[in-house]
Amino acid sequence: MMKNFSLKYGKSEVSFALDGARSIQTLTENPMNTIEDIHAAFLKAVSTDVIESPALDQLVSPEDQITIVISDMTRFWMRQDIICEELVRYLNEVIGIPFEHIVILIGLGTHHKNTPADQKVLTGDYVYDHVAAVVDHDCDAPDLVDIGTTSYGTRVLINPLSIGRKVICIGGTVHHLMAGYGGGRKSIVPGIAGRETIRHNHAMALDPHCEQSDPRVGPGKFNNNPINEDMREAGALLHPVFGINIVVNSASRHSGLFCGDFDVAWRESCKYVQQCYGLPIKDQADVVFVSCGGFPKDLNFYQGSKSLFNAVRAVKPGGTLVMLAECSEGAGAKDFFDWLTPLREGHLDQSLREAFTIAGYIFYAACENIRKANILLLAGPKLDARIVNDMGIRKYDRMEDIMADVDIKGKDVYIIPYGGSVMPQTEADYTRFSTEI
Missing domain, CATH: 3.40.50.11440 (LarA, N-terminal domain)
Structure with missing residues (x-):
């Protein structure tokens, strides 16, 4: 049965339909209090x-x-x-x-x-x-x-x-x-x-x-x-x-x-x-769709990277992750993307150890996480495709083109509307993380 979904993207939303998946589950944070006074x-x-x-x-x-x-x-x-x-x-x-x-x-x-x-x-x-x-x-x-x-x-x-x-x-x-x-x-x-x-x-x-x-x-x-x-x-x-x-x-x-x-x-x-915010999941999915939650959380790729880190935890090794981040200001954080040069030249680890920075490590960890899955990114024209391509991400301009490249037939699918908020965890990790604090 076909199901329709809409995820935030910049100041608007992107809609898409899923048909033929074995299972579809939406992952959101647990209910939280709001302090009124x-x-x-x-x-x-x-x-x-x-x-x-x-x-x-x-x-x-x-x-x-x-x-x-x-x-x-x-x-x-x-x-x-x-x-x-x-x-x-x-x-x-x-x-x-x-x-x-x-x-x-x-x-x-x-x-x-x-x-x-x-x-x-x-x-x-x-x-x-x-x-x-x-x-x-x-x-x-x-x-x-x-x-x-x-x-x-x-x-x-x-x-x-x-x-x-x-x-x-x-x-x-x-x-x-x-x-x-x-x-x-x-x-x-x-x-x-x-x-x-x-x-x-x-x-x-x-x-x-x-x-x-x-x-x-x-x-x-x-x-x-x-x-x-x-x-x-x-x-x-x-x-x-x-x-x-x-x-x-x-x-x-x-x-x-x-x-x-x-x-x-x-x-x-x-x-x-x-x-x-810790969300126990029984199994990782074959395909995950994640939104950063729209503007300003997807203002640039650096800002949206937290959604990438969280969502990768929900996808099987070698699975597919579709990420929605408009990146209206492009890549963001120059000190993050300055590390593209050592990545391209093959000495990222050595260079980071010699001159460690926070932005450099976030870049390093992003590259590690990108290698765990097939990452397809919907982003606007301000984000240079060559930048994320070198990190191992395929950038798309239209959701229709992404859907043409994603096979969900008989697959388990997760939808994560607010990727920066929810941290999916295997049940074993959830138990360990919760008890060791």
Whole structure:
């Protein structure tokens, strides 16, 4: 029986029909809460519902100097500005901490600096206009402070605004390509750490013995993940006084606030992410159709690559993955596609080990995942076909041409409408990921 489907593509939708498949299943995230009253939820989260910690008003006092670490624009989907305002108002109005004692430190890691307008967006107008300062972290600053070395040999250099002050971190938790989960300790490394600290930690994404990613590293992988464990050790060296962890639903509405002990509260947020976005599947499918979820999630190929990483997990080795990403701004992220040259010349692994970067590793991992399946990409004219062809992807301009090349007769098919949100997992992986946090 023929079934019709419609998936988001840029600011519009693309429709197609499937006929003759053995089975068709749509994969979506599990139902998630939406917090309707943020103010009330925040007050509960920092007072009566704190996790493995005293309430926030017992941890800081009016005499304390406070540094609030927030994320940069690449994490603005979690709308930390709303929570940041709640926190600053609480510190000032409830606890009595003067505004001049409060500094906002933006955890840029190695990302580019913000304009003042960007800073105001990240903090919100109220916070920007009232606190003593809003400061971008500089990973190359000469005054970074050495707070110790992890068991993995990572020398932890940290922004001086986190030393001798009470540190509160606001972060967003999601599945993460290398660290297992984002948020939490990532506010420290890479957020406010030195470049060499970040490089040493992230370089553990590569297998020390083979030309491949380290199999212990990947989304959902918690125990024995050297990147995660190293980050947690670095966070413990600094020991922030309080952690605020945000989880949002696929509509970017706040769904959970997990506050309290820096490590334990973050781990609770990881459990919620795995429960909501981790999707156990009995078997991988022969053919998978995935949309990034439309604009702005498919603004460029780099932005849409998360959908590729997630969807590949649902397709059988050597199967077919049809990906919809309009890429109205083309490829995106020059530092991602700069790695095409070593790929074409056959020394990608060697070059990445010599000069490791985050964008370079995401490119490396994308190439690894592309080799697992036959990838057909529907994208607009702004994306140069030669770029993705060299990575192993066939680009199409029309869905009709893709459907002419896809055989679904007697095949098992998955449809994933929001590829960036759902992380399909075999039942064995789902059980392991859920129990080891």
